[in-house]
Amino acid sequence: MSNEINETDIFSSNSSVLIRGTLLNGKRQDIFITEEGNIGEISESISGELKNEAEFIIDGSKTVASPGFVNTHTHAAMTLLRGYADDMHLQEWLSEKIWPLEAHLCGEDVYWGTKLACIEMIKSGTVAFNDMYFFMDEAAKAVDECGMKAVLSHGFIDFGSEEKRESEIKATEKLFSDVKKMNNQKIRAAVGPHAPYTVAPEGLSWCSEYAKENDSLLHIHLSETETEVKDCVNQHGMKPAKLLDKCGCLSENTVAAHCCWLDDEECALLGKRGVSVSHNPVSNMKLAVNRAMPYQQLIDAGANVTLGTDGCSSNNNLDILEEMKTAAILQKFFWNSDTLLPAHEAIKMTTESGAKALGFGTGKIETGAPADIVLLKTNISCMTPLYNPESNIVYACGSNAVDTVLCSGRVLMYDGNIPGEEEVYQKAAETAFNLVNRKENADN
Numbered sequence: 001m002s003n004e005i006n007e008t009d010i011f012s013s014n015s016s017v018l019i020r021g022t023l024l025n026g027k028r029q030d031i032f033i034t035e036e037g038n039i040g041e042i043s044e045s046i047s048g049e050l051k052n053e054a055e056f057i058i059d060g061s062k063t064v065a066s067p068g069f070v071n072t073h074t075h076a077a078m079t080l081l082r083g084y085a086d087d088m089h090l091q092e093w094l095s096e097k098i099w100p101l102e103a104h105l106c107g108e109d110v111y112w113g114t115k116l117a118c119i120e121m122i123k124s125g126t127v128a129f130n131d132m133y134f135f136m137d138e139a140a141k142a143v144d145e146c147g148m149k150a151v152l153s154h155g156f157i158d159f160g161s162e163e164k165r166e167s168e169i170k171a172t173e174k175l176f177s178d179v180k181k182m183n184n185q186k187i188r189a190a191v192g193p194h195a196p197y198t199v200a201p202e203g204l205s206w207c208s209e210y211a212k213e214n215d216s217l218l219h220i221h222l223s224e225t226e227t228e229v230k231d232c233v234n235q236h237g238m239k240p241a242k243l244l245d246k247c248g249c250l251s252e253n254t255v256a257a258h259c260c261w262l263d264d265e266e267c268a269l270l271g272k273r274g275v276s277v278s279h280n281p282v283s284n285m286k287l288a289v290n291r292a293m294p295y296q297q298l299i300d301a302g303a304n305v306t307l308g309t310d311g312c313s314s315n316n317n318l319d320i321l322e323e324m325k326t327a328a329i330l331q332k333f334f335w336n337s338d339t340l341l342p343a344h345e346a347i348k349m350t351t352e353s354g355a356k357a358l359g360f361g362t363g364k365i366e367t368g369a370p371a372d373i374v375l376l377k378t379n380i381s382c383m384t385p386l387y388n389p390e391s392n393i394v395y396a397c398g399s400n401a402v403d404t405v406l407c408s409g410r411v412l413m414y415d416g417n418i419p420g421e422e423e424v425y426q427k428a429a430e431t432a433f434n435l436v437n438r439k440e441n442a443d444n
């Protein structure tokens with residue numbers, strides 16, 4: 001049997017793959033991946049039967065292997081809004097530009113926007129993400145086709161209206177039933193109350209109950225700005241984390257994005273409840289939220305700290321490598337500590353901690369684990385010299401260093417190529433153009 005690479009076939013699912021001679025934890029290793037998509041064996045030289053069994057052999061001799069990266073906070077289809085509204089104050093940006101345009105979104109927009117997002121995420125080595133947006137059945141279809149792992153939630157916003165709450169409940173229930181019907185182990189539904197300032201306590205309580213009943217994640221924005229914290233104290237007599245706790249929204253199944261303005265007591269509460277926090281440094285800096293997530297306090301309190309890009313309207317890309325570097329340097333800069341968030345911890349946030357937050361395995365390359373693997377080129381300037389691959393990945397490399405990406409054994413990108421990219425760029429550009437036109441026609 002020939003196991004030379006044929007570029008069309010390598011992207012088909014359910015093939016066994018042998019990666020030869022990649023640098024893994026400081027050693028040259030072969031990695032055998034089973035048809036089921038799990039890591040069957042890791043050793044210095046795989047030969048004999050397993051070698052013959054492999055349908056494809058990938059030459060890893062000019063690569064370093066990392067566990068696949070996990071992006072724990074996105075609004076994937078917002079790729080279509082990239083560059084639509086920049087350089088604005090957060091509340092005005094949302095209420096005057098983003099929400100009015102989102103009011104005209106349709107399912108097709110979300111499908112092509114999510115396809116574009118998946119390509120962009122795969123290009124920087126992302127295998128799994130946590131998404132909150134609208135028309136999520138279409139997002140699920142896009143993710144299914146791209147072969148990534150995702151947790152999908154409908155952005156639940158009731159603004160205190162009972163009628164709106166009822167329709168958000170229906171949308172959430174529909175997403176759970178749509179995802180169940182897909183029967184794709186890599187895609188899960190979650191509950192997505194947008195934030196304590198857009199969802200009334202009744203809505204928050206419904207969300208926490210529904211998440212518990214369905215054993216799902218609860219994905220929410222928390223304490224992104226100082227204004228939001230002050231408003232919450234004025235309206236509810238307590239800070240946002242306390243309010244969420246009162247509504248049952250803080251648990252090991254919670255992923256809370258941003259968390260910039262948490263005080264020490266709130267960090268302790270999140271730690272005690274075992275919450276996962278998604279740090280979104282690029283978005284926070286662009287929207288000038290004026291405080292960096294208290295990384296060390298959250299770690300010390302026992303919270304699971306992870307990394308996310310947020311949407312393409314506040315980032316404006318989904319490059320997780322760029323996000324790792326920004327996290328590591330923002331923490332040092334803001335908290336005035338040159339030892340804070342070292343490269344090794346930035347990688348851990350983006351692999352092990354991210355995988356734990358979303359319930360997608362251990363985020364490690366080990367026998368028996370799903371084969372979520374990124375191969376990064378070593379014959380490239382940003383990997384030269386290679387004293388410490390983690391340092392190069394976090395501080396030096398851009399996504400042009402990413403060569404090959406596997407998600408549960410399925411090859412999503414090989415040698416820098418993802419099948420069907422060109423069509424997605426064209427369709428996404430068309431769809432974005434039509435969306436803005438629809439809004440302008442309706443406004444006039």
Ligand SMILES: C[C@H]1O[C@@H](n2cnc3c(N)ncnc32)[C@H](O)[C@@H]1O
Nearest residue numbers: 075098102132133155221310311314
């Ligand atoms: C799911 C909802 O979240 C909104 N959204 C996108 N980025 C942010 C942010 N940084 N803060 C709050 N909401 C945001 C989307 O525009 C959508 O309306």
Ligand SMILES: [Zn+2]
Nearest residue numbers: 221257310311
């Ligand atoms: Zn967000």
